[in-house]
Each structure stands twice: as C-alpha cells, then as structure tokens.
Amino acid sequence: MRETLTRMKQQDGYDFIVIDGAPRMTDLARAAIIISDLVVMPMQASGFDLWATDELKSMIEEAKIYKPEIINAVLLNRVVPNTNLAKDVLADMQENGWTFFDTVIGQRQNFANAATQGLTVFEVPNSKAAQDEILFMVDEILKLKD
Known part of the structure; x- marks a missing residue:
C-alpha cells in the first residue's frame, strides 16, 4: 500500500490522497494510519461512536510511536444542533484531551x-x-x- 501511494503522489502528481476505511478492520486500519499524514476521525454524537472512536484513537497513538508526526482530529458528523447529546459528547472529548475540528457537519x-x-x-x-x-x-x- 505504501509503494502505491508513494507512486501516486510522486508520478501522478497528487497532493492529497484520501483513504476511507472502516475503523474496525484492525489490520487495514493500522496500515492506513501508519502511512497517513492526517487521520480524520468522523464521529456522530453518540455513545457507540465515542467508544468506536476511542478504539481508533488508541490505534493512532500506537502508530505515533513509529511516526510521531501523524496529525489526528475528530470531525463531528450528522450532528443535531443544540441537543444535550451533542454537547455531552463534545464535553467528554474536551475532558479527555481529544483534538477535534471546529467544523461540525450537521444532520x-x-x-x-x-x-x-x-x-x-x-x-x-x-x-x-x-x-x-x-x-x-x-x-x-x-x-x-x-
């Protein structure tokens, strides 16, 4: 995967390559994370997504041992504005030191x-x-x- 992406960037002139992967596919997710410069973690304002994103965040922290320059941030997605759930999830992320985008993608x-x-x-x-x-x-x- 690394060789293909390197070729695409160098020979084909791509500035950005987006890899959209499922966080639960552990081996594939780890490979995608380690070759990435930036990992965007889309997350809905729900307990299930908070738990799943927490697992992905752990994989990113492991990858940073080998590649500390990886940038990662949570992107809140499908958010219903002004709900207690959205506010609670955001507060939980802030309390746990997560990096997140200012942009919120609404439902x-x-x-x-x-x-x-x-x-x-x-x-x-x-x-x-x-x-x-x-x-x-x-x-x-x-x-x-x-």
Whole structure:
C-alpha cells in the first residue's frame, strides 16, 4: 500500500490522497494510519461512536510511536444542533484531551438527497448550509497540513 501511494503522489502528481476505511478492520486500519499524514476521525454524537472512536484513537497513538508526526482530529458528523447529546459528547472529548475540528457537519437532508442521486451537495439546489460545512472542513484540513 505504501509503494502505491508513494507512486501516486510522486508520478501522478497528487497532493492529497484520501483513504476511507472502516475503523474496525484492525489490520487495514493500522496500515492506513501508519502511512497517513492526517487521520480524520468522523464521529456522530453518540455513545457507540465515542467508544468506536476511542478504539481508533488508541490505534493512532500506537502508530505515533513509529511516526510521531501523524496529525489526528475528530470531525463531528450528522450532528443535531443544540441537543444535550451533542454537547455531552463534545464535553467528554474536551475532558479527555481529544483534538477535534471546529467544523461540525450537521444532520442535513441535503447530504442524504445528494448521496441518493449519486451527487455531492455542491450539485444539489438549496444546499448552501451543507456546502459551507464541507468548505469549512476542507479549509481546516488544509490549515492543519501547512
């Protein structure tokens, strides 16, 4: 995997390569983490996601023994704003020293509609709020990489 990604960056001229992997596939997740410069951990505001992300965070900490420059941050996704659950999950992450994005991706019908049509929210009418959330996330990621 490392050789393929190195070739893609050097020969094909890619600045960024996104690996979307399931955190539960331990061997694959470890391999993806160790070759990554940045690990974005999407997480819903739920106890289940908090536990699953905690396991992924442990894998990242192990990888940092060999590659300490790995940057990792939690991205809250599908958040219903102004709910106690979202506030509680955010408070728990802060108490436990997690790094997280300022950007929060809301629970918006536009995301589901776009995916159902095989589109992005940038191709769906009346989805400015969803588009803005994605653009804010991209800006934050680019700032982390500077």
